[in-house]
Amino acid sequence: MKSSQQRPWSVGEVAERFDVPTNVLRHWESVGLLEPARDSAGRRRYGEDDVVRVAVVIRSKAAGMSLTQIANLLEPDMAGRHQVLQAHLDDLDRRMAEMRRSKAMTEHALRCSAHDISRCPRFRAALDDVLSGVADAFEVQWSREAAVSERP
Template sequence: MKTIGEAAAELGVEAHVLRHWEDVGALAVPRDGKGYRMYDDKAVEQARTVLKLRRVGLSLPEVTAAMAPKKSQAQAVVRAKIAELEAEVERRQQAIAFLQHTAECRHRYLDECSDCAAFVREA
């Protein structure tokens, strides 16, 4: 069993972060007889999962939903995040293509280049 401070140190987060995760329902932590949070192995592992989900881009409401008891609910949240990340990757790839073209473009001004103008017109 670990105190909140010990669990936070192990996870590399501040204790207030763990409290917040518990407050919003992303983390369930057992209490001792005096009401102190006691992080058993299950609670630490759950916090580690929350941390990983946060690091891959899920918001706390998404984390809470992704850790729902119903697998179908969790899968729906994760699939939606995958779609969002894939769309972001596509936008970034388009940005890189545009910037690479403009860096190599022989025209002095972007509006003089039909390729640059085509990039600009894209949604």
């Protein structure tokens, strides 16, 4: 019968398995994300739980989490974990909405027959949120410049 516990993996084997450089695994260890065991010669030996943690770090980084956020996620007694995770979810929602807008704009640009896409009214409508922020910033700048020029 095959043992459910795999033999420990070296840092090189884990790096190869996940296609990450060994120095990345060492860095994650230095910031406390990983704690692989050491053999009698001091070499890192990654067990199944360590490999799962590497997968969590990789997936979390792909989702845009910082190493600090990931550390909070992996900390068993982290009191603020829910706040960190909620902030990350809010950020993901914001980025996904931005990606949906970008995708719709790109799809329109692909199908649009306008020679100059920036002059297409439907394309420009997709930029309204950005353009309104620019217009607001220019209005503030113009107001400041006008106030300065009106001084004696």
